[in-house]
Amino acid sequence: MRIGVAATPTVAVPTLDWLVNSGHTLVRTITVEDKPAGRGRTLSASPVAQWSQEHGVACLKPKSSSELLGNIEDLDLVITIGYGVILPESILSLPKNGFINLHFSLLPLYRGAAPVQRAIQNGETQTGVTVFQLDKGMDTGPIYVSAQQNIDPSWRSSELLEVLSHLGPSVIQESLDAIEAGLLPYKQIGASSLASKLNVEEGAIDWKDKESTVINLVRAFYPQPCAYSFFRKEKIKITKISASVQELSLAPGEIVTDGKSVYVGCGSNTSLELLSVIPSGKAEMKAADWARGARFTSGEKLG
Numbered sequence: 212m213r214i215g216v217a218a219t220p221t222v223a224v225p226t227l228d229w230l231v232n233s234g235h236t237l238v239r240t241i242t243v244e245d246k247p248a249g250r251g252r253t254l255s256a257s258p259v260a261q262w263s264q265e266h267g268v269a270c271l272k273p274k275s276s277s278e279l280l281g282n283i284e285d286l287d288l289v290i291t292i293g294y295g296v297i298l299p300e301s302i303l304s305l306p307k308n309g310f311i312n313l314h315f316s317l318l319p320l321y322r323g324a325a326p327v328q329r330a331i332q333n334g335e336t337q338t339g340v341t342v343f344q345l346d347k348g349m350d351t352g353p354i355y356v357s358a359q360q361n362i363d364p365s366w367r368s369s370e371l372l373e374v375l376s377h378l379g380p381s382v383i384q385e386s387l388d389a390i391e392a393g394l395l396p397y398k399q400i401g402a403s404s405l406a407s408k409l410n411v412e413e414g415a416i417d418w419k420d421k422e423s424t425v426i427n428l429v430r431a432f433y434p435q436p437c438a439y440s441f442f443r444k445e446k447i448k449i450t451k452i453s454a455s456v457q458e459l460s461l462a463p464g465e466i467v468t469d470g471k472s473v474y475v476g477c478g479s480n481t482s483l484e485l486l487s488v489i490p491s492g493k494a495e496m497k498a499a500d501w502a503r504g505a506r507f508t509s510g511e512k513l514g
Contacts, residue, residue, distance in 0.1 A: 212287035212387065215306070217241040221258040222376035223292035226313065229380035231266060235387065238286060239269040241279070243295060276302050288390065290383065291345065295324075300347050308390050310345040313383060315375045317341060317357055319403035322350035327375065328368045329406035332431035334423060337361050338371070340378045342386040344396050353396035355386040367433040367451070414438045418464035418514050421478045422454055437489065440464070440513040442505070447513070448489035455482040464514035466507055473498040475513055 212235045216227060219242050230237045240263045248255035256264070263270035273279055276298050283289055286306040291298075292313045303310050316326035317339040323329075330338045339359040346352040358378050362371060389396075414432045416425055416439065425438075429452045432438040437448040461467065461476025466485075468474070473485040485498035 212236070212308075212391065213238050213285065214387075215239050215241060215283055215286045215289040216259070216292065217289055217294040217296075217298075217310075218259045218292040219243050219257045219295050220293045222315070222372050222379075223259050223313075224262055225376050226290070226292060226379040226383050227259070227262055227266075229383070231268070233384070237268055239271060239282075241271045241273065241283075241289070241294070244272045244274060279305070288387070292379070298345070303345050303347075311342055311355065311386055311390075312345050312350070312352070313379050314341045314343065314350055315372065316406065317359065318343060318350060318354060319399045319401055321404055321406040323406035324408040326406040327371050328409055328431045331362065331366070331368055331371065332427050334427050335362060336364075338375070340375050340382055342382050343399070351399065353398050355389050355394075355396045356382045358382050365453075367430040369434050409436060411436045416440045416449060416514070418476065418512075419478045422481050422483060425477055425483060426452055426454065442466075442490075442511075442513050445491040447491060449485065450489060450495055451486035453484050453486060455484045457482065457484075462512070464512035466511055466513050468499065468502040468507060470503075471499055473502045 214230065214235050214237055216223065216237065240259055242257045242259040245254040245256050247253065260270050260272065271282055276296060279302050283305050288308040289306050289310045290313065291310055314326065316330065318341040321329055337359060339357055341354055341357040343354045344352040360375060360378060409432060414436055416428060429438040429449050433450050437450060439446055439448045455474055457474060459474055459482045460480060461474065461482050463476050463478060465476040474482045475485055476482050487495055488498050488501050489495045490501055
């Protein structure tokens with residue numbers, strides 16, 4: 212089949228790598244416009260645009276979905292992977308077999324922009340990937356293939372997304388085989404849930420929460436936008452945290468160090484160990500290194 216891929220993030224790369232070596236023809240990619248990035252705010256191409264340039268694949272960067280007119284009618288199918296743009300039905304019907312989407316949850320659970328992050332935040336132990344036919348709804352189309360994945364309790368969003376991205380090639384291959392065979396996708400069944408986009412304010416840690424709530428928040432919000440707290444009135448991002456093996460009696464937010472490890476109190480008279488942080492204006496570092504520079508005084512708190 213002649214295929215296009217509409218995608219933006221790095222998680223699309225394993226599927227792109229597979230497609231260029233498959234029996235299908237990757238005609239072009241479609242991604243978002245270059246955007247300002249970094250402290251210098253210089254324009255930067257998306258990971259998919261960069262991949263396309265490296266592999267000599269034509270890449271479109273439409274300002275609006277209407278610019279796809281005249282550019283996808285020659286395709287048998289378009290695969291979307293984290294494209295980040297809602298497409299109207301008038302566009303979805305243009306390729307011969309329409310659009311399919313690789314979604315990082317077991318639909319109909321976690322429909323929306325942040326399925327991996329919300330699954331981790333909610334303490335889920337299993338998730339997966341789903342390939343479905345795009346329709347006018349939000350991740351509501353009929354399903355071709357899904358695959359399950361257990362969630363390691365140490366994984367943050369970045370690690371889980373990496374694992375799920377490598378499930379992409381196999382489920383996409385199965386889906387393409389089904390389409391070529393004329394098999395129809397099946398209707399989504401069961402209870403649905405939404406996975407709304409993360410916002411910065413949600414990442415504020417309440418140290419009165421129980422251990423698992425704080426740990427899951429930190430895991431879910433890494434690497435962007437990061438869970439955070441305040442220390443001496445300056446914002447500090449918490450990038451890795453775990454349950455403490457030490458039995459400490461600390462007030463919520465109270466922070467102490469033994470020189471090697473850093474501990475902070477949370478709800479129900481429990482404590483957590485800070486493993487890595489991003490202090491205001493600095494790069495990510497081990498929490499113990501940050502603590503040595505901060506020189507806590509007795510009773511100091513985060514929050």
